[in-house]
């Protein structure tokens with residue numbers, strides 16, 4: 001019978017009455033445990049990443065002839081592990097990528113935050129987000145079959161189809177949305193009052209944006225660039241498809257030549273024949289490169305996080 | 316009009332007006348405005364060109380043999396090749412992501428937002444998740460190789476779609492957690508207080524108030540993560556997806572062969588993109604159109620859904 | 630619907646008997662036999678948020694089926710104090726309480742007491758109406774469902790809405806979203822929602838501050854009506870409201886700490902409402918109720 005008998009627990013209430021339904025409480029404990037386990041999984045994953053990298057990297061580091069790690073080129077199947085070939089390759093692709101994506105992404109971010117009307121934002125922002133969802137193999141193929149012949153080779157006919165520059169532009173396409181959205185967020189978090197102070201002094205929009213908003217948002221903009229750098233250096237498929245030199249490469253500093261990055265080098269070792277032939281350390285070199293890449297990106301992310309935090313603390 | 320005449324000063328209304336209107340032509344302002352607009356439109360143009368280029372490149376394949384392209388296997392001859400095996404791999408990867416990354420990710424987000432005490436462990440977990448989100452996908456491939464292909468080969472069968480699926484689930488887990496946590500944070504505290512005030516336990520408040528309210532946001536994040544996983548190639552290469560011709564072609568739902576070698580759409584694209592024969596260009600473009608259709612449709616749906624709910628709730 | 634009840638020695642404490650401090654002892658005119666049984670005894674309670682002491686050394690006695698009003702200037706700790714009675718402060722990680730609050734003689738903060746059960750018995754209505762984004766019906770049924778009260782839910786919903794004087798206005802649209810109601814109706818819905826889990830006490834934190842005078846009047850009438858069955862504690866900034874509806878009144882204020890730049894709430898005076906408004910013992914109370922302060 002459901003009735004609101006206002007049962008007044010007069011004198012005689014004991015603490016036992018305030019204990020609650022033990023079944024509900026047990027369920028609460030179980031659920032809490034499960035949810036904690038889910039959260040703790042992330043720690044386990046980090047542990048597994050380190051575990052995966054460390055063992056074989058150690059084998060490599062302890063057995064390799066270090067003269068070959070700073071030598072003439074990256075040919076793991078022949079026992080040549082010149083790491084600077086890969087580092088410079090990664091750096092070139094990343095710098096090309098940032099040189100293109102930086103200004104364009106920042107420009108898009110400024111426009112979205114300072115100029116765009118609500119209507120424009122509503123249409124364009126989702127489109128940019130959709131671009132962010134294009135898989136990197138697709139962009140890699142696009143860089144190989146469109147950017148390279150239709151753009152790069154138009155300027156310089158003798159350029160090979162697979163180049164670090166083409167890959168760099170492909171990487172740029174992937175990170176423009178990232179730069180745009182982080183820099184937009186950074187500028188939007190600049191308080192209105194600052195802008196109004198500038199307008200109140202009779203400043204024009206360009207002046208306000210350039211002299212007030214951008215400097216105030218600089219931490220966030222730096223963060224955007226660092227995150228983009230980290231994304232670019234870790235990008236694999238675009239480079240694997242569009243930069244050529246999958247088997248190995250000599251030291252190469254010209255962006256208009258084929259080249260090899262850390263990521264592409266790893267992918268080509270892994271995609272080779274099933275049983276990796278050649279030198280005994282070919283397989284281990286994959287982990288060695290992976291460990292270097294992991295440390296670089298981790299450091300970049302930690303630094304970027306600092307900058308983002310600084311924005312949050314300030315406003 | 317009667318008061319527009321100057322009172323005492325000698326300035327005419329016309330002079331004042333001229334000053335207030337200022338310079339009509341603000342050249343730097345216009346140049347900057349246009350430059351910014353162009354950089355914004357760049358993304359749109361790229362997206363348009365990319366989609367047009369690929370659709371036109373793959374069109375012939377669809378027009379001439381749509382069904383055999385979808386149902387065919389990988390062959391030497393481009394004219395006979397199809398993506399059946401790749402579709403199967405991609406489908407199962409999706410299943411693993413949904414089955415693993417979603418519950419673990421949403422569970423972790425609920426723990427961090429609703430349960431976690433503000434202590435050291437919580438902060439470590441939090442920072443750890445944000446760092447995991449920035450780890451390059453190929454490094455997850457190394458994890459997948461070392462753990463699921465080698466150490467746990469007894470369970471996964473080694474270079475199988477099981478190993479690949481779990482690896483990609485782990486890859487997107489941090490993103491699922493972060494987006495779900497954001498959606499949960501946006502739930503008004505009023506609702507929680509109301510629930511607690513009526514004597515609901517934490518889980519009851521979470522299940523009946525927080526999760527329903529956050530559902531659209533959580534769903535958006537999960538769909539975006541799923542799309543990302545379906546388009547990933549690098550980790551699968553490390554985990555041993557076959558970048559080449561795959562012989563076996565078990566049925567789409569043949570669970571018994573999940574521990575066999577496999578391939579997936581992005582992997583087939585990578586393989587075909589590297590082949591020299593021009594016929595395979597068209598085939599690659601066609602496979603890309605399929606992957607784009609899946610991934611972009613998921614993206615667009617998720618983004619539209621989020622925007623609708625955002626504007627609805629103000 | 631019945632609930633297990635302890636059968637230990639009855640202790641018929643009365644409100645008048647609890648406090649030994651002269652300033653807190655109930656006014657003695659005409660009390661005696663009429664004093665109500667005690668529901669809450671508050672002894673020397675201080676509440677902290679981290680290192681910050683929000684209120685200190687509060688002693689109170691809340692009588693059964695009475696309306697007790699908490700008044701005082703903003704930031705003096707009324708909400709903080711109120712949320713101690715159903716352990717809502719447990720949800721704020723930094724909050725900590727010292728002293729004891731007993732509920733029918735049971736220390737609410739002793740080991741084994743479950744805040745969830747406490748909140749079921751001691752309901753709460755908030756400053757801003759906060760209906761759930763569900764139907765009117767489901768809002769009311771929410772509490773009984775989670776508490777697994779058995780019985781005819783339709784009947785229970787109807788009774789709760791009738792008690793909250795909302796039934797006639799909503800009986801034809803129980804399936805509509807609660808957000809479609811007016812602010813005043815929403816707040817009465819929240820009261821009905823609280824009544825549906827059959828609490829003994831209802832805590833109200835400025836329940837009318839978001840409402841217009843007419844809606845406020847209806848809530849005040851409602852409180853008057855249900856007071857015969859419930860014990861009510863209400864926080865209000867509205868002097869007239871306190872004077873109109875409450876039987877007893879507690880005036881809090883904030884004192885500035887000398888060492889730090891913080892303010893700590895203290896209880897200045899606690900007495901029958903007529904006395905507080907006509908002949909307060911403390912000058913600060915007089916200043917406040919006559920509008921000269923705060």
Ligand SMILES: Nc1ncnc2c1ncn2[C@@H]1O[C@H](COP(=O)(O)OP(=O)(O)OP(=O)(O)O)[C@@H](O)[C@H]1O
Pocket residue numbers: 678683701702703704705706707708709710721723892894
């Ligand atoms: N969650 C919290 N964390 C830290 N300090 C708090 C918190 N809640 C309240 N306080 C502080 O405790 C003191 C008392 O706040 P409380 O909300 O209880 O005052 P109040 O009397 O209800 O005020 P008002 O009339 O404005 O509602 C204030 O100084 C307030 O800043």
Ligand SMILES: [Mg+2]
Pocket residue numbers: 707708709834
């Ligand atoms: Mg308050």
